Amino acid sequence: MLALHTPEGTLADVASTKLTQAIITGELLQGQKLNEAELAERYGIGRGPLREALRQLEGMRLVKRIPHAGARVVMLDRDMMADLYAVREALEGMACRTAALRMTDAEIETLRLLLEKHAEQIEATDGQIYVQSEGDFDFHYQIALGSRNQMLIDLLAGELYQLLRMCRYRTSRLSARTRPALQQHRHIVDALTARDGELAEILMRRHISGAWKSISQMMDEEHDSKTITYPRSKTASGS
Amino acid sequence: MLALHTPEGTLADVASTKLTQAIITGELLQGQKLNEAELAERYGIGRGPLREALRQLEGMRLVKRIPHAGARVVMLDRDMMADLYAVREALEGMACRTAALRMTDAEIETLRLLLEKHAEQIEATDGQIYVQSEGDFDFHYQIALGSRNQMLIDLLAGELYQLLRMCRYRTSRLSARTRPALQQHRHIVDALTARDGELAEILMRRHISGAWKSISQMMDEEHDSKTITYPRSKTASGS
């Protein structure tokens, strides 16, 4: 009983978790075709459970299935990321406003301590850790929990955050705004402490839209240097 | 080639659609155990596709699966409905604000015509149709489409609206606010026409939170008359 060989119960759920990880880390590339037989082989399971896992990932918007044509890893292009951040802003803004009313004093205090830990990590690694690590998600996740809205929690934790982590892996070395982000987090906690829901929402929305502006801008620059513009006309795309 | 016998391609997708309908209409009761073999028999398919359909419904939050214990229809209790309406308010408010900027004049005009059709139906049926029918969803769905945010559209159309329709079937005869609702819809279209995103958002949020207050209040009254309070103490609950 040293180590339970499967983190969750069924093979389909295990496969679902592993696939999620593989997609987020980029081990499975964006737009890549997912061959059922090959994946089943790789994870040592039958195609039945694997298909169930794919259906689950489809629900999380990590893969797109087309009947009789197979599943592909979702293409997280710029438009989709923009949509994602817009939805996230609305949802987390609401979470923050609600959390200001419903979180216990103890929970808010825990949040503040969490930020202190983050601050230490930032100093220790000179600004590297905060954004890259999952630490940032802890903060946002704790606030989602604080809203006491189970549907909102599921929505954020189950779907949006997976896509968001996928964004991060793609753009991790682009954005290095760890210190301003931490400062914004601190201000949010202050608003929560003051039980000022409206302010907390505004700060959270600004925090998220700021993050998007930063990422968006960095993508522009990256884009210009590489010039991977998608072919807008069909000028001999074959060769 | 008169009629394609299956609306969608795979059996799993067909089953998914049928199950969704069965759950929403209450043919499958809330909290009811879903026996795989029995359902597969009923729909004339194997258990494989049926299990995939269940996994898909789980993603839509219409059923809750527990490993090795089967799937049950979700319990749409009052708390969950409150959560649902809160999330919906945030999401549709955002959709409305964005739609005010992105919808074409033609689309807004179409919306207005839609409302006129609704008005006729209301007069013809003396206030019955509007809320009960899917007509209301058309309006909200069109605005979601107008946001041009695919993620938001999927979220609303694919998940929240199903649950919402489930609410309706449970509380359809409770709420009869068809005329005020139509009037609110008209004001929203006016705001869209004026391209006033902020006002459009406010009006939509008020519309939705008003709907929830109405439903919530009616549930209270229904509740009091029936007195189905959950047992708060264990006073011989067995008999």
Add this chain to the structure above:
DNA sequence: TGCAAAAAGATTGTCAACAATCGTCGAGAA
């Protein structure tokens, strides 16, 4: 009589083979 444990039954999870469908490659005609 009441409780606990074990066996029986039912249900879910998994697999491997079969059928249906789609994409591709090549042959033939314009």
Add this chain to the structure above:
DNA sequence: TTCTCGACGATTGTTGACAATCTTTTTGCA
């Protein structure tokens, strides 16, 4: 040479049987 049609191969969709797990019933003991 290029387009179309048809056959082949590969992949997905589906099924039924088997294994693992949970639930219920029954039996034995205190």
